[in-house]
Amino acid sequence: MLSFRTHLAAVTGMDDFDEETVLEAIHLADDDILMLSGSLVDGSGTPSSDFDFCVIARSKDDRFHRDTFPRSRHMRYYTSGDRVKASFDYLPHSLLGVDVEYRTRDEVTDMLAAHARLYAHQRSRARKSSAFAHSAVDFRVLSRLSYGVPLTNAAAFEELARGVRPGEIAYTAFRTAVGSYPDFRDLVGMWAQGDHESALIAARKLGVDTFRGLSHAHGNTNRNPKYLARFLDRLPLDRELVSHFRRLHAYGVGDGADAGEAVLEWLDLIDLAFDGIRAVRDKADAFVGRRDFLDLLRNELHDGMRWNAEISNEYCFRAREAEDGLPPLRELLTAMTARSAAPHHLPLREWARGRAAPVGENDKSA
Incomplete structure (x- = not known):
């Protein structure tokens, strides 16, 4: 049997x-x-x-x-x-x-080919990607193929599984997960209104997304966040970092009066998650490395841009998944609330010099 x-x-x-x-x-x-x-x-x-x-x-x-x-x-x-x-x-x-x-x-083979196109598309851009929705890829099936066990016809399964590249699956998962600037900007708007409870909800989402990204940087192919804390427990991460995440994510704060401080605590934790992403992404062969990622950011800038604090703060946030030494998110929150630019060392105008505006895209990979 x-x-x-x-x-x-x-x-x-x-x-x-x-x-x-x-x-x-x-x-x-x-x-x-x-x-x-x-x-x-x-x-x-x-x-x-x-x-x-x-x-x-x-x-x-x-x-x-x-x-x-x-x-x-x-x-x-x-x-x-x-x-x-x-x-x-x-x-x-x-x-x-x-x-x-x-x-x-044939359906599985076609899905693997669609994922290869999605992966190539995501390697060419630095933004959080929604292209997954257009890609004809069932990510849950791909993830399961990366660790599934064949119970019958193992030789046929192995032939099919040659097209499964777990590192590439982890990168597409990372690119669709890691915390985005629009989410952070929403958080700032809530904070500026003094609505700390809504800001806390936004901070929790940004934190979960960024820790999902950290798990994918370590090779996790599963996008489902419900067992994220269990996945993090298995990774070679600082135990205090994981414990801090589990406490904030699972238990939150006891009183609405503490919501503001909890938002700041989440931002500190997200900074540490980005530290972890930077520490491992160059070691993940399928990932866009730190220097290459900064090149992708650089290619978005051009001479025709209207320079303002918003552009500066956006790239200050987005570059942190690859660049050391950027101001912590607490400082970025303070600067944006004051409608000013957080000081940083990114040479944005120098990157933009001599560049024409990039061609737009339709956010599709297939």
Whole structure:
């Protein structure tokens, strides 16, 4: 009998289960690749997690169509038009569930090619990217391919997996995650109004995004923030930094009167996260290195710009993922609240000299 129990990470409080009952929910064909992945494999699972399987078929068959899908035992299934994408079931007398995605080998190959285009696009720009939404990439599937375990047809899986480049997946995740200047600018506006509670919500988002970026710089391919603290615990990071993040993220502040100080505490923590990103990004082969990233920033500047404090502060914020010695975010917050420029050493006008305005882009990679 096909067995997968040995591939599961230890989960405290997990109910026992019958493997045959789990496998009955999959509807496996002989030449399918069956991949096991998800939180029960990567070690972030809980007693209410699902067994996450992906069936990668040679081509579409009756399981891929609404009217012929063998769903008699399933509680629900997900479709896009006629196309069945996934099925979901619960195990009796257990918190555990069974999720099965249905893909074809061509679909996975096409997704890997789309991701390669997305990665090339993101390497050419320095801004936080929303191109993922246009890219025809299911990032969750790509992440799972980077660590999934083939339970059947391992040779076919290995052939397919040659196109999976975890470092590149981590970089596209980083580029869509790491904290952005528009988010910081929103925070400043709330702070300037004296709305410290809203500023705290914005600071928490900026902090989570930046720590997600830090985890991706260390090779994490999972974009889902719900287990971020668990991912950070596994990385070679300063334990005090991780503990500080966990405390602020999980417990926040006890009283609204403390919101302003908590915003500043978050900004200090975000500065430390950026320190961590700078420390490792040159060692991550698939990442745009620090000097190359600054070149991307430099190429955005041109002689026709109307120089003002806003432009100076924007590049002071954005350059910190690659440049040392920039003023801390507390100082940037103070300067922007006063409608002035924070002092920094970036030679923005020198970078702009002799450059024409760059051609616009449509934010699409495919």
